[in-house]
Amino acid sequence: MLMKPIQEDGVYILPPLPYSYDSLEPYMDARTVEIHYTKHHQGYVNKLNAALKEYPELQKMPLEELIIHLDKVPEKIRTAVRHNGGGHFNHMFFWNTMSSDKKDESPADDLKKAIIRDFGSLEEFKKKFAEQAGAFFGSGWTWLVMDSFGKLHIVSTPGHDVPMREGFQPILIIDVWEHAYYLKYQNRRPEFIENWWHLVNWPVVNSYFDRAKLKLELN
Numbered sequence: 001m002l003m004k005p006i007q008e009d010g011v012y013i014l015p016p017l018p019y020s021y022d023s024l025e026p027y028m029d030a031r032t033v034e035i036h037y038t039k040h041h042q043g044y045v046n047k048l049n050a051a052l053k054e055y056p057e058l059q060k061m062p063l064e065e066l067i068i069h070l071d072k073v074p075e076k077i078r079t080a081v082r083h084n085g086g087g088h089f090n091h092m093f094f095w096n097t098m099s100s101d102k103k104d105e106s107p108a109d110d111l112k113k114a115i116i117r118d119f120g121s122l123e124e125f126k127k128k129f130a131e132q133a134g135a136f137f138g139s140g141w142t143w144l145v146m147d148s149f150g151k152l153h154i155v156s157t158p159g160h161d162v163p164m165r166e167g168f169q170p171i172l173i174i175d176v177w178e179h180a181y182y183l184k185y186q187n188r189r190p191e192f193i194e195n196w197w198h199l200v201n202w203p204v205v206n207s208y209f210d211r212a213k214l215k216l217e218l219n
């Protein structure tokens with residue numbers, strides 16, 4: 001089951017991971033997944049809750065709205081919400097777009113057509129995506145996104161920033177913070193990215209592509 005924001009009495013809880021810690025082996029090792037999920041991701045959820053503690057009206061806002069419309073968040077907690085709300089959202093998106101069912105599928109026809117239209121070929125897209133993710137300086141994320149005209153782009157965001165603030169809809173994401181790969185790959189981020197392709201959950205990515213079109217009313 002896909003991860004989505006879950007709250008109990010306004011307090012966010014870490015949703016269950018859609019697979020076991022060891023199920024992304026050998027491309028992503030169990031120890032990395034466990035620490036990433038139980039320490040890093042949990043940490044963002046905890047800090048988001050701490051920031052929202054005194055603001056029941058913000059606890060009621062959908063998480064995505066909260067991190068897009070940071071102007072609605074009081075300045076006192078804005079940075080904390082940006083970092084930790086984004087951290088929670090981005091990690092759920094990341095876990096959801098990977099699968100333990102490593103069949104090496106490819107995108108469904110509609111998405112594949114859009115990728116070929118905007119990047120030339122699936123291979124060229126993968127190459128550009130890997131290059132951008134590999135070259136991104138510091139901690140952040142690389143995304144496949146859709147703009148308001150339906151065109152696909154590869155963008156990177158620092159920290160836990162989200163592309164929706166620039167009007168893009170997210171389709172695919174990779175975590176390029178060192179904590180995502182350091183135990184297994186050390187400084188070899190390009191190797192991590194190359195192996196991560198084996199984990200991409202294309203059926204879910206296809207559903208995010210469809211969702212993006214719906215949100216942008218392009219259907």
Ligand code: MN3
Pocket residue numbers: 036040091175177179180
């Ligand atoms: Mn991470």
